[in-house]
Amino acid sequence: QVQLVESGGGVVQPGRSLRLSCAASGFSFSNYGFHWVRQAPGKGLEWVAMIWYDGSNKYYRDSVTGRFTVSRDNSNNTVYLQMNSLRVEDTAVYYCARRGGMAPIDYWGQGTLVTVSS
Amino acid sequence: EIVMTQSPATLSVSPGERATLSCRASQTVSTNLAWYQKKPGQTPRLLIYAASSRATGIPARFSGSGSGTEFTLTISSLQSEDFAVYFCQQYNNWPPLTFGQGTKVEIK
Numbered sequence: 001q002v003q004l005v006e007s008g009g010g011v012v013q014p015g016r017s018l019r020l021s022c023a024a025s026g027f028s029f030s031n032y033g034f035h036w037v038r039q040a041p042g043k044g045l046e047w048v049a050m051i052w053y054d055g056s057n058k059y060y061r062d063s064v065t066g067r068f069t070v071s072r073d074n075s076n077n078t079v080y081l082q083m084n085s086l087r088v089e090d091t092a093v094y095y096c097a098r099r100g101g102m103a104p105i106d107y108w109g110q111g112t113l114v115t116v117s118s
Numbered sequence: 119e120i121v122m123t124q125s126p127a128t129l130s131v132s133p134g135e136r137a138t139l140s141c142r143a144s145q146t147v148s149t150n151l152a153w154y155q156k157k158p159g160q161t162p163r164l165l166i167y168a169a170s171s172r173a174t175g176i177p178a179r180f181s182g183s184g185s186g187t188e189f190t191l192t193i194s195s196l197q198s199e200d201f202a203v204y205f206c207q208q209y210n211n212w213p214p215l216t217f218g219q220g221t222k223v224e225i226k
Contacts, residue, residue: 050215102171107164108161111161
């Protein structure tokens with residue numbers, strides 16, 4: 001079955017970096033695009049970034065453009081989110097999600113918590 | 119950016135009753151709208167896409183309707199496993215994908 005497992009979250013000081021990973025299994029990884037979506041404590045879901053199936057196109061929300069980079073390794077079935085210059089407002093659970101054929105997102109991971117605090 | 123507004127924030131319903139959740143878009147999204155269910159400790163689950171199409175494996179008691187800016191998710195007869203938070207999401211005009219703030223369906 002489809003599985004997406006995020007890792008790499010933790011506590012980091014403002015201005016520092018963190019790299020999240022999303023290991024995928026149970027489907028043909030290279031055929032799918034992926035999103036990163038986050039949820040800050042007590043808030044709703046917020047889309048962060050998206051990468052196409054072949055990595056040829058990437059999209060970001062305005063507030064992370066220039067600080068976050070999404071990438072993928074099709075040989076290791078893994079998607080990454082490199083987060084630089086982290087801010088307190090980036091604190092959230094970060095979800096990796098697969099772009100579906102009919103829906104924008106059809107499967108989600110369990111999420112990894114990123115806490116930005118001094 | 120299209121703003122999605124869900125109402126109510128919390129819905130108290132007895133098991134077996136009908137639940138009706140609303141989602142409004144700040145501008146038309148045609149039928150490019152999805153609904154997701156999120157339970158504590160679990161991954162979100164796709165319920166509905168294209169406003170009214172049930173995802174694979176989703177029970178028939180879940181139904182979606184609407185187009186343009188007004189959408190509804192109906193759970194015809196609430197089961198114990200349906201108590202959760204429900205999010206709507208538009209994908210007509212992205213990036214960014216945008217979500218509603220969620221409706222929590224709780225036991226009355």
